[in-house]
Amino acid sequence: MSDDELPVYIISKFSSSLSSSSSSDGFEFLAFVALAAFEEYTASSSAHTRRYIWRDRHSAHERLMNMYFMDEPMFEDDVFRTRYHMSRRLVLKIVEDITASFQWFRSSANAAGIRGFSATQKCTCALQQLAYNNLADNYDERSSFSTRTTRECLDNFCIAIKYLYGEEYLRSPTSHDVALLYEAHEARHHFPGMIGSIDCTHWTWRNCPHSLRGQYHRGNHERPTIILEAVASYDLWFWHAYFGVSGSNNDISVLKQSPLFIPEVNGKSPEYGFTVNGRRYNR
Structure with missing residues (x-):
């Protein structure tokens, strides 16, 4: 019996006696049945206590x-x-x-x-x-x-x-950080002006709704995925992270949506010059 049901099954048991009794006696009997049902309901409700599982x-x-x-x-x-x-x-x-x-x-x-x-x-x-x-x-x-x-x-x-x-640890690189990154990557990869490597990884969305599976699924992945775009340096320091793009996108379309180059466009990125092919760059 659920909590919102009253145990009124005993009324049908005495329905035949109600039909043969007078109206005043019938109302008194109904009041008695309602009171008994309410007492049984309150007693059963108070008996339900929170289940406790002992965890050592x-x-x-x-x-x-x-x-x-x-x-x-x-x-x-x-x-x-x-x-x-x-x-x-x-x-x-x-x-x-x-x-x-x-x-x-x-x-x-x-x-x-x-x-x-x-x-x-x-x-x-x-x-x-x-x-x-x-x-x-x-x-x-x-x-x-x-x-x-x-x-x-x-x-x-x-x-x-x-x-x-x-x-x-959750910040953009400063001028000092950029200088260290330039030096490390140039010594390792012989490429000046490199702050880190950008890549996209797919995280499986196991509970993806069926209505969104086409949007978050790509042919080279078995399940729907959500894309994480990140920029990491050689010491696994993440300077940029952009998460939430549907798995049907490729790396280029994710890069177009991400705010990675907004500081450079607005001129707010740290300045540290370098030269490539005889041309000087400030950022």
Whole structure:
């Protein structure tokens, strides 16, 4: 029986007796039936409580620390870099910075005195989602995270990273950065005035609606995709990123849509001269 249904099935049981009784007795009986039904409904509603699943967060934390973050962990540095796509030292630095700045990542006890997930667990959960592109419900059995908590870890982690490191790492290159990039690329590729390499990559959109599949699908890809255009230097520093173009486009059409050359057109890019084929360029 759903919550919006009253148990009125007992009325039909006594419908025959109502027809033979007087009108006053019938109204009294109906009032009695309505009162009994209301009491049964309220009793059944109060009996429904929130289901609680016991998740041994402490054991999951100890297992994670023994595998990756102890002095002598189960997995060495090469396995760690494969799993998280970065070094162990960098992950620990990120966990330390986020814990110091955001209360949500700090472990605390609830009203029952049960400790929550540690900062290391929350950050590694977000990093694994970014590294493997897994669904939120894939971390229940191994890491003891519910689907809701997994999504919250990823959302809060991205907000924290942008807040802590956005000013330094999510910016356009300065004149000093351009000079270093010119020098490095000229020494490696013997090409002056090169700031980085531009390329487009396709990210699979697994939940693409059927009405949009033709727009986001191209013949050389099995599934619908969304294109990411990026400019990266030799040390994997991303100076430009443009995401959201449908997968049916090619690299040239993406470049026409992206804001990559807007600073150059408006004269706001950093000036650092170089010469190609005897011609001098300022940007």
